[in-house]
Amino acid sequence: MGVIHRARNKWRRYAIEHWGGQHFLLDAPHAYVSFTFDDFPRTAYTVGGRILREHGVRGTYFVSSALLGGPSPSGAIATAAEVAQVVEDGHEIGCHTREHLDGTRATPEAFERSIRANNDALAEVIPGMELDVFAFPLEGPTLQVKRAVGPHFRASRGGGQTFNAGRIDLHLLKSFFLDYKTRDDMDAIKRVIDESAARRGWLIFSTHDVDPTPSAYGCTPATFERVVALACQSGARVLPMGHVCAELGIAR
Incomplete structure (x- = not known):
């Protein structure tokens, strides 16, 4: 069963990487960096948001409203x-489905209803x-879910x-x-910051909590502060995801 599961997962990842996309030629005069937080644990704002604000930048918070x-x-x-409060402070809210659905298990219809x-x-x-951007929870999507979302x-x-x-694939950045x-x-x-800056790419950082004793899914304030500082020093424009889309002229 383990071998079959791994084979199916490998095929799923190949399919979502190669099909069902909306392709866009990223040809900006500078690189971009976005900082995103999944699920929106409180420390993502009370600590992570404070660090972003101290550097004069803002982030994207992906919310599953049933978890609030x-x-x-x-x-x-x-x-x-x-x-x-996050929106009032200039940050962006993104969609993470209402119930934090696993796109490898939920149907496309359930995913759209949850959105x-x-x-x-x-x-x-x-x-x-209006929520302009989305992050797939958990294991990501199947090809059918990717196409629906x-x-x-x-x-x-x-x-x-x-x-x-x-x-780039706007349906699965x-x-x-x-x-x-x-x-x-x-x-x-x-290294990934420098490489993205050199290629005028769009680097999206993702995490969860920002805490002195972080969960497996988060990082410490010291690490986050260092990463934000490096991003700001790289010459990239540091913006929420939806703001990058707006600058690039990307619509739905």
């Missing part, structure tokens, strides 16, 4: 009031809010531990996660 105010493996999740429900719930927090947003983000350059596997490898982090 509750516990999670990466710490307490923000409340609805904190979602409103609409999440948008409706967050519009009650901030009237008129893509048209709802300017851009959707996955993982991949690299940056976007040249001909790559990102570099700051978590237990990478948060102590500052050489690798600096």
